[in-house]
Amino acid sequence: MTRRLCQANDVSEVAILCRRSRWGLEPSEGAGPGGYGERMASPAAPLPDPAPAPPPPDPQAIRACLTPALAAEFDSEWDIVLERAKQSKDLAGVHDLLNKWRHIAYMEMRDPGSHYRMLAKAEQILRTGRNPDAAPFEDMQALIRQRLGR
Secondary structure, three states: OHHHHHOOOOHHHHHHHEEEEOOEEEEOOOOOHHHOOOOOOOOOOOOOOOOOOOOOOOHHHHHHOOOHHHHHHHHHHHHHHHHHHHHHOOOHHHHHHHHHHHHHHHHHHHOOOHHHHHHHHHHHHHHHOOOOOOOOHHHHHHHHHHHHOO
């Protein structure tokens, strides 16, 4: 029974191999002392983390997370910022660029295409002067008053 429990692929298989008693799961055959002990089982592996981790603030790591089109934009900005840093002897621009692109890379890892969608929406707002998804200012004020109980 122990070998079968250890080879179970997930909790549901362990549950099938065990029987439910009044107090919970206990091994159904030939358990160790007191019905427990070395024959208890746990899930085979932890659940994977659904959200990816942001890339480190390293140009190669950031670039590896980008689509070819975004990588080309990154390369262009990288060249400009490096040239400025060489002349000014100041790395603040490099750090700013890595911070900006680290956020873009992370956003793209979590939701591919989101950067270009955001740029398209910003262009539409600038062109039309309004955000089609925004609530009117008066509605927002009314909601705030309602929540404050006024």
